[in-house]
Amino acid sequence: MTQAQNTNHTEKLVKNSEFKERGPIGEVFRRLSKRVTAMMGLVIVVLFFISALLAPHLAPHDPYEHSLAHKLATPSWDYPLGRDELGRCILSRIIYGARISLLIGLIVISIGIFIGVPIGVVSAYYGGKVDFIVQRFVDTMLAFPGILLALLLIAILGVGLHNVMIAVGISTIPIYARLARSSVLAMKARQFVEAARSIGASNLRIILQHLIPNSLSPIIVQSTLHMATAILWAAGLGFLGLGVSPPTAEWGAMLNGGRLYIRVAYHVATFPGLMIFITVLGFNLLGDGLRDALDPRLKT
Amino acid sequence: MTGQYIIRRLLIMIPVLFGISLIIFTIVRVIPGDPAVVLAGPHATKDVVDQVRVQLGLDQHPVKQYLLFIGNIFKGDLGASNRTGLPVTKEIMARLPYTLLLALASILVATVFGVTAGIIAGVKQNSKFDYLSMLIALFGLSMPVFWLGLMLMLLFSIKLGWFPSVGAESFKHLVLPAITLGANSTAIIARMTRSSMLEVIRLDYIRTARAKGLSEKVVISRHALKNALIPVVTVIGLQTGTLLGGAVLTEIVFAWPGIGRLLVEAILSRDYPVVQGVVLVVATMFIFVNLIVDILYSYLDPRIRYH
Amino acid sequence: MNCPYGVRRESQKNMSLLQVRDLKTYFYTDAGVIKAVDRVSYDLKEGETLGLVGESGCGKSVGALSILRLIPNPPGKIVGGEAIFEGKDLLRISEDEIRQIRGNRIAMIFQEPMTSLNPVLTIGLQIAEALELHRGFDKKGARGEVARLLRMVGIPDAERRINDYPHQFSGGMCQRVMIAMGLSCNPKLLIADEPTTAVDVTIQAQLLEVIKELTSRLGTAVILITHNLGVVARHVNRMAVMYAGRMVEVGPSVEVYAHPRHPYTIGLLASVPRLDQPRKERLVPIDGQPPDLIHLPPGCPFLPRCSRRMERCSVEGPELREVGRDHMVSCWADID
Numbered sequence: 001m002t003q004a005q006n007t008n009h010t011e012k013l014v015k016n017s018e019f020k021e022r023g024p025i026g027e028v029f030r031r032l033s034k035r036v037t038a039m040m041g042l043v044i045v046v047l048f049f050i051s052a053l054l055a056p057h058l059a060p061h062d063p064y065e066h067s068l069a070h071k072l073a074t075p076s077w078d079y080p081l082g083r084d085e086l087g088r089c090i091l092s093r094i095i096y097g098a099r100i101s102l103l104i105g106l107i108v109i110s111i112g113i114f115i116g117v118p119i120g121v122v123s124a125y126y127g128g129k130v131d132f133i134v135q136r137f138v139d140t141m142l143a144f145p146g147i148l149l150a151l152l153l154i155a156i157l158g159v160g161l162h163n164v165m166i167a168v169g170i171s172t173i174p175i176y177a178r179l180a181r182s183s184v185l186a187m188k189a190r191q192f193v194e195a196a197r198s199i200g201a202s203n204l205r206i207i208l209q210h211l212i213p214n215s216l217s218p219i220i221v222q223s224t225l226h227m228a229t230a231i232l233w234a235a236g237l238g239f240l241g242l243g244v245s246p247p248t249a250e251w252g253a254m255l256n257g258g259r260l261y262i263r264v265a266y267h268v269a270t271f272p273g274l275m276i277f278i279t280v281l282g283f284n285l286l287g288d289g290l291r292d293a294l295d296p297r298l299k300t
Numbered sequence: 301m302t303g304q305y306i307i308r309r310l311l312i313m314i315p316v317l318f319g320i321s322l323i324i325f326t327i328v329r330v331i332p333g334d335p336a337v338v339l340a341g342p343h344a345t346k347d348v349v350d351q352v353r354v355q356l357g358l359d360q361h362p363v364k365q366y367l368l369f370i371g372n373i374f375k376g377d378l379g380a381s382n383r384t385g386l387p388v389t390k391e392i393m394a395r396l397p398y399t400l401l402l403a404l405a406s407i408l409v410a411t412v413f414g415v416t417a418g419i420i421a422g423v424k425q426n427s428k429f430d431y432l433s434m435l436i437a438l439f440g441l442s443m444p445v446f447w448l449g450l451m452l453m454l455l456f457s458i459k460l461g462w463f464p465s466v467g468a469e470s471f472k473h474l475v476l477p478a479i480t481l482g483a484n485s486t487a488i489i490a491r492m493t494r495s496s497m498l499e500v501i502r503l504d505y506i507r508t509a510r511a512k513g514l515s516e517k518v519v520i521s522r523h524a525l526k527n528a529l530i531p532v533v534t535v536i537g538l539q540t541g542t543l544l545g546g547a548v549l550t551e552i553v554f555a556w557p558g559i560g561r562l563l564v565e566a567i568l569s570r571d572y573p574v575v576q577g578v579v580l581v582v583a584t585m586f587i588f589v590n591l592i593v594d595i596l597y598s599y600l601d602p603r604i605r606y607h
Numbered sequence: 608m609n610c611p612y613g614v615r616r617e618s619q620k621n622m623s624l625l626q627v628r629d630l631k632t633y634f635y636t637d638a639g640v641i642k643a644v645d646r647v648s649y650d651l652k653e654g655e656t657l658g659l660v661g662e663s664g665c666g667k668s669v670g671a672l673s674i675l676r677l678i679p680n681p682p683g684k685i686v687g688g689e690a691i692f693e694g695k696d697l698l699r700i701s702e703d704e705i706r707q708i709r710g711n712r713i714a715m716i717f718q719e720p721m722t723s724l725n726p727v728l729t730i731g732l733q734i735a736e737a738l739e740l741h742r743g744f745d746k747k748g749a750r751g752e753v754a755r756l757l758r759m760v761g762i763p764d765a766e767r768r769i770n771d772y773p774h775q776f777s778g779g780m781c782q783r784v785m786i787a788m789g790l791s792c793n794p795k796l797l798i799a800d801e802p803t804t805a806v807d808v809t810i811q812a813q814l815l816e817v818i819k820e821l822t823s824r825l826g827t828a829v830i831l832i833t834h835n836l837g838v839v840a841r842h843v844n845r846m847a848v849m850y851a852g853r854m855v856e857v858g859p860s861v862e863v864y865a866h867p868r869h870p871y872t873i874g875l876l877a878s879v880p881r882l883d884q885p886r887k888e889r890l891v892p893i894d895g896q897p898p899d900l901i902h903l904p905p906g907c908p909f910l911p912r913c914s915r916r917m918e919r920c921s922v923e924g925p926e927l928r929e930v931g932r933d934h935m936v937s938c939w940a941d942i943d
Contacts, residue, residue: 140319146545273447
């Protein structure tokens with residue numbers, strides 16, 4: 001018995017015994033909860049959703065009510081995170097800001113998935129010329145490193161929240177296309193696709209019923225991690241003054257406003273940034289946990 | 301044989317370069333309005349607009365326009381900024397060295413810290429160091445660059461006064477921006493190195509090396525490291541490119557006079573010739589960085605060199 | 608005849624080189640403890656060839672790797688027993704001492720020749736490493752020795768191939784490189800873990816010939832791990848059969864082959880096509896599933912598949928007992 005066989009055997013034992021008891025969803029949850037960090041991520045993400053959905057009920061003050069007399073006021077009982085350069089309640093603005101970040105995240109991911117995944121699936125499924133052309137297109141888009149493609153798109157579309165979402169969304173398309181392509185390629189050779197084809201299933205049917213559902217788990221993981229990136233990038237664009245127009249409460253724009261006062265009032269820039277950091281960390285923790293839970297290969 | 305491999309890589313670059321030039325060429329032509337007006341800028345006189353129209357052949361067939369566009373690129377002529385009136389090439393050349401310096405310093409920081417932490421974490425899996433460094437890496441991954449920059453500035457220049465907060469006059473000015481920009485990449489490189497190390501260390505040939513009686517140090521440094529670093533090199537290359545793009549935010553925070561800041565200024569003032577130029581330069585540099593990575597890759601992995 | 612050499616060789620042969628006693632190696636997994644090797648004992652004399660046989664998962668590789676302490680920990684752990692080699696207990700000496708023995712006094716070759724060699728280092732370097740470490744060669748001297756070793760294992764054009772990488776060799780050639788590496792320091796013991804399983808059938812015999820010829824020339828003892836009884840019959844002096852981490856039968860291979868005493872050994876032999884006997888109607892496979900090492904039944908582990916079970920078997924597991932000259936079996940039934 002070699003070690004590899006031994007671990008295989010062990011893995012089989014592990015899998016069998018657990019699947020019998022809990023079923024696949026229970027199994028995912030068990031592995032997820034085994035990692036405390038992943039649970040922490042889940043808690044952060046849930047809090048983020050709650051804050052976004054229930055903002056009007058949670059915010060102690062009106063996020064747009066300003067008072068120049070109290071501008072840059074330091075944290076107090078009434079204003080736990082202090083007031084910004086126009087005397088607005090930073091806590092309330094942060095809570096409302098979650099709505100915009102959530103909206104941006106969801107729209108960006110949707111653009112990426114609904115355009116990127118079909119492109120990748122079609123490219124991999126048909127192969128040949130289609131694949132070649134699509135892949136060169138994807139290569140070209142990926143040749144704009146990091147946030148550059150989004151910046152370029154904003155240069156075309158113009159400044160504004162909608163355009164930020166579209167720009168960041170479009171720049172994630174090639175990533176999803178790549179991901180979907182590679183998981184379909186891996187799947188294409190597998191037997192159930194052959195089987196489906198041999199019983200005369202149409203291409204569309206094979207794609208919709210077999211390929212997409214089966215390449216779902218890497219896409220779920222990627223989407224969770226991408227929520228993090230989307231929020232980061234959108235906040236970055238907001239920080240550059242390319243996003244929302246004032247006075248909308250958006251984390252990146254808040255930071256940009258506070259940046260000028262960093263010497264006299266640290267809290268104005270610190271707390272919105274901390275919020276971005278915690279939220280992004282939450283999605284990253286959850287994404288990492290999901291990857292470990294959904295991908296038995298990486299289990300240690 | 302290595303030569304053939306490089307040539308093949310160069311050939312693959314051609315369609316991508318073509319694609320980039322096409323995208324950039326298309327930008328000003330999809331923006332609503334007369335491209336000549338767009339390129340000449342919002343404050344240009346009618347004479348200037350007409351001059352731009354003739355210069356770029358904007359009244360001619362699109363294919364001819366594109367050929368002219370490419371021809372100009374090869375001549376090093378990227379047009380003139382409509383804010384300053386200076387040639388775009390000149391504007392970029394004045395700023396590019398700062399961005400390159402910053403990106404290089406950052407990738408150096410990221411490689412040194414990322415690879416070292418990744419190796420130790422991988423070799424000592426599940427140790428305290430492993431948990432701690434991976435937690436820090438996750439923090440680094442989640443940190444908004446611009447916020448990290450502000451916080452470092454708050455602590456090290458405003459409170460402690462160790463480093464200057466803005467500008468680019470001396471080596472001291474480089475420290476905080478380089479750490480800020482490199483933080484994200486450090487995290488990515490550390491995580492990649494660790495997982496690559498963990499994967500390699502389980503492989504058969506590591507067992508063979510141990511069975512030979514080699515010390516753990518030699519097993520790691522001679523047998524595991526080179527294999528584990530192969531995928532890491534790719535990540536470092538990709539990160540170098542990302543840094544060129546990511547420099548935008550850091551440059552704004554620290555008032556660093558690089559091309560990232562130039563780009564943002566250009567976007568905000570609708571200075572399209574400069575936007576075109578900066579994007580073209582950064583994307584092209586990114587592609588060349590990838591080429592260098594591929595060549596390095598073939599040096600590290602003999603299987604690629606010979607096949 | 609009064610031949611001093613003959614006498615010496617005879618006395619050498621009777622000296623025990625390796626004594627394994629009650630070796631236990633367990634794997635600690637989420638699902639439970641896997642007793643991969645459980646109270647295994649055997650002796651190996653100088654220059655002798657021992658075949659370690661059993662189906663995959665029976666613990667034969669783990670048992671061999673345990674001797675050199677190459678079990679990945681976690682999840683594996685050697686939890687008991689001793690392995691006396693040249694007067695030292697390999698399981699208790701320091702990490703430095705065991706490294707002195709690995710590759711030097713005891714060498715090992717593995718199942719997958721292609722993946723057992725480092726893809727980014729030249730084969731010359733990989734062989735030279737052991738020479739520099741254990742035999743005090745410098746870089747230059749090692750090169751000549753490497754060429755000699757490669758020629759010895761039958762690699763054509765040896766000098767030129769020193770700088771080649773593993774992927775430039777076929778599987779069979781890679782295994783020859785592994786053999787050269789294994790024998791480079793004239794070890795007293797070579798552990799060959801299914802050395803021919805991953806290569807072409809036609810190459811298998813050649814490789815085994817190379818191992819047999821070189822080890823007998825160098826006086827190296829061999830532990831040959833295999834699930835192929837045909838291999839055992841031709842190449843080993845003694846064989847040890849393992850089942851579910853335990854030793855079920857040990858003895859001279861001729862004896863075990865002719866008079867197997869354990870129902871499992873009998874089953875194994877019946878499931879092998881034999882050329883030396885009239886063709887039977889069909890091969891007889893062993894009934895039942897391979898054992899679940901986490902949930903072993905009390906008593907004899909082979910019980911669920913055994914055709915000769917008795918009441919006693921489910922209560923207490925049998926220990927090895929002598930049934931013939933040098934022939935031991937762990938079974939309650941008296942089978943002749």
